[in-house]
Amino acid sequence: ILNVEQSPQSLHVQEGDSTNFTCSFPSSNFYALHWYRWETAKSPEALFVMTLNGDEKKKGRISATLNTKEGYSYLYIKGSQPEDSATYLCALLSSNTGKLIFGQGTTLQVKP
Amino acid sequence: NAGVMQNPRHLVRRRGQEARLRCSPMKGHSHVYWYRQLPEEGLKFMVYLQKENIIDESGMPKERFSAEFPKEGPSILRIQQVVRGDSAAYFCASSGVGDIEAFFGQGTRLTVV
Numbered sequence: 001i002l003n004v005e006q007s008p009q010s011l012h013v014q015e016g017d018s019t020n021f022t023c024s025f026p027s028s029n030f031y032a033l034h035w036y037r038w039e040t041a042k043s044p045e046a047l048f049v050m051t052l053n054g055d056e057k058k059k060g061r062i063s064a065t066l067n068t069k070e071g072y073s074y075l076y077i078k079g080s081q082p083e084d085s086a087t088y089l090c091a092l093l094s095s096n097t098g099k100l101i102f103g104q105g106t107t108l109q110v111k112p
Numbered sequence: 113n114a115g116v117m118q119n120p121r122h123l124v125r126r127r128g129q130e131a132r133l134r135c136s137p138m139k140g141h142s143h144v145y146w147y148r149q150l151p152e153e154g155l156k157f158m159v160y161l162q163k164e165n166i167i168d169e170s171g172m173p174k175e176r177f178s179a180e181f182p183k184e185g186p187s188i189l190r191i192q193q194v195v196r197g198d199s200a201a202y203f204c205a206s207s208g209v210g211d212i213e214a215f216f217g218q219g220t221r222l223t224v225v
Contacts (some may be wrong), residue, residue, distance in 0.1 A: 031212065032212040034212075034213070036216075042218070043116075043203065043216035043217055043218045043219055044203070044205075045216075046213060046214075046215065049212055049213050051212065089154070089155065093212055097160075097168055098143075098167065098168075099157060099160040099167075099168050100145060100157070100214055101157060102147070102154060102155045102156075102157070104153075104154035105154045105155075
């Protein structure tokens with residue numbers, strides 16, 4: 001059974017703090033890793049799709065790294081803002097099933 | 113190019129009725145995923161379909177739930193004889209052949225009263 005784990009489950013930070021969270025996944029059958037940002041009452045919005053070991057992607061203050069050999073990805077947010085408050089989901093695209101398996105998400109709350 | 117469209121956005125059903133949730137994938141996409149978000153939980157995989165084929169339905173409850181993605185028209189998630197425990201947000205996502213990126217619809221919030 002493919003299991004994608006995210007930690008921590010929730011995080012409360014002050015505006016301006018930098019933060020990071022983890023996504024762990026089985027390294028066998030890896031095809032791609034997705035990060036999504038999910039605000040309440042909206043649909044998940046794609047942030048990054050990563051495929052190569054050592055990949056690093058950046059969008060504004062948000063960046064992500066990928067280690068396919070050890071099976072983890074980190075998402076970093078530099079200088080958190082209240083508008084960053086959301087649930088951040090990672091999802092593994094498996095090479096042998098072709099389906100996206102999601103972690104439980106990390107819910108970030110940024111206090112002004 | 114419209115995004116993934118789900119309808120209705122909100123659906124209220126009485127216990128025992130049928131619920132039909134529709135998902136129109138992005139233009140050119142032939143793969144559809146359905147996910148369910150129960151209260152206080154994350155997204156759980158239900159079923160993965162390609163046009164006219166169910167590829168993986170390992171996340172579907174064994175009874176009352178079915179899904180299809182016909183050659184023409186939207187993908188349909190059908191829940192027969194709904195119970196209160198079926199109340200959840202149901203999301204679909206679509207991708208194209210060989211694509212590694214999937215795009216989500218806005219979801220359908222089903223409430224069973």
